[in-house]
Amino acid sequence: MTETIKVDHLEGIQYIIIYLMLLVSLIPVIAISRSKETTERIAYASSFGNKLALIILVSGVFRGDWMIACIGAFILIVGDAGMLILSLLEMRI
Amino acid sequence: MTNFFRLCLILLFRMTFWCLVTASFELTNILIGIAICLLIPFGDFRKLKLYPLIRETLLTLRLPFDMIKESFQLIFISDPIDGFTKQKLTSRAKSGSRFSKFLDLFRMTFTPMTLVTGLEDSETWRVHTVFSSSTVNNENEVDSK
Amino acid sequence: MTTSFVSYTTLLIGLFFWTWGTFPILNREHSIFYKLHTLTVSDSVGSLLIILGLLIRVPQYWPLLFVAAVSLALWNTISSYILGNISDRRL
Structure with missing residues (x-):
């Protein structure tokens, strides 16, 4: 009845890759805080959402835990669709 | 049938x-x-319309190579300037359904060097590209296109 | 051993594309169109390379990775077209 989830331990290069991805994904946050126009802000925010979803996907695959990677793919699909609807609204105004 | x-x-x-x-x-x-x-x-x-759709879908399979090639092309441009060019719709996109038109747009916008920003008239796309300003004859290129 | 090396190499190339494509958005001198081009390099090409690296590492989970890649390509392309259209209209 009780199932234990096997989780792999991460190697050194995997930590390096994930932290580098995290550092790169902080750049759009700085760019959002510096820009004034709404269209640029939408572009940077969708880039940020993309990057965070891929970080979740990569870390889930590295840990060997498929549920986390599944949630990463969901965030990728749904978050980008939300950004698309926001930019459509911006086009209509 | x-x-x-x-x-x-x-x-x-x-x-x-x-x-x-x-x-x-x-x-x-x-x-x-x-x-x-x-x-x-x-x-x-x-x-x-089936035949144009199949042709456009087969052309889409060429995209990964174009993608890598054009991104390196964009990386090696160190002094970019903007420019708009016009590009004709392919005959399949003109005669086919809306989906083949969308595939035509998708192929151009997906690669990093070109970005479709709209329809000029019913037969030409308005395409944004990046030129290198160090090349001497880029103005002529923009005009001739 | 070889597959893991190839997978890490693809991941690092994708990471390079991410870094190169994301840095120009801090620059105020570039126009929004050039920023959209570089965001295409980082978000489409780099992310597809990273997903390819994961696919080499865990080939048994290809359906979800394939769906993620297709949705990534479609949404990024459509949203960059729409943003280009908006900024072109206001030019």
């Missing part, structure tokens, strides 16, 4: 995505998938 074939093509397309999302081939799963595919409204599938 052709209408039936078009209907089957749309059903096959939807079932492919259903099987990819659920990732299982059990009988109950496939039955639920067929029911959902039939429930989604079909739209005007009688206007679907």
